[in-house]
Amino acid sequence: MQNAFMAKAIELSLENVRAGRGGPFGAVVVKDGTIIAQGTNQVTSTNDPTAHAEVVAIREACRKLGNFQLTGCEIYTSCEPCPMCLAAIYWARPSRVYFACTAADAAQHGFDDSFICEEIQRPISGRRIPMVQMMRDDALRGFEAWARKTDRIAY
Numbered sequence: 001m002q003n004a005f006m007a008k009a010i011e012l013s014l015e016n017v018r019a020g021r022g023g024p025f026g027a028v029v030v031k032d033g034t035i036i037a038q039g040t041n042q043v044t045s046t047n048d049p050t051a052h053a054e055v056v057a058i059r060e061a062c063r064k065l066g067n068f069q070l071t072g073c074e075i076y077t078s079c080e081p082c083p084m085c086l087a088a089i090y091w092a093r094p095s096r097v098y099f100a101c102t103a104a105d106a107a108q109h110g111f112d113d114s115f116i117c118e119e120i121q122r123p124i125s126g127r128r129i130p131m132v133q134m135m136r137d138d139a140l141r142g143f144e145a146w147a148r149k150t151d152r153i154a155y
Helices: 002-019 053-065 083-092 103-108 114-121 136-148
Strands: 026-031 034-040 073-079 096-101
Touching: 002 026, 002 034, 002 053, 002 073, 002 096, 026 053, 034 053, 053 073, 053 083, 073 103, 083 114
Parallel strands: 073 096
Antiparallel strands: 026 034, 026 073
């Protein structure tokens, strides 16, 4: 079955290119041997830089499951997840991720995310996009309110 799930992710990536909806990326979320969600890259068609295939699939799966975690699920994606998708995957906590193409394959075809990995490792003061901290004490009130909340849902 794993090959069938990956084949579906790859098929989605090809269909997406042919339809002109976005880049060559597809992903499916599987639970108990059934595809419960799928996604394709929709960055350019929706003008949403976060609309990567994995994120789209994760959002759909979480909506269907009524949960913000993908416990017991697997993700099949046509390409190794970028840093943003990798972070989303870790927050969603699936059991496993399968991928086909590598980040190097994507880079060879114009989808190079290595600069993001480099930026993450730089000190905040050395990043290309200036990041300026402000009003920390005021913002800490949100965390303090969260800490006092007795019915919070930990994640």
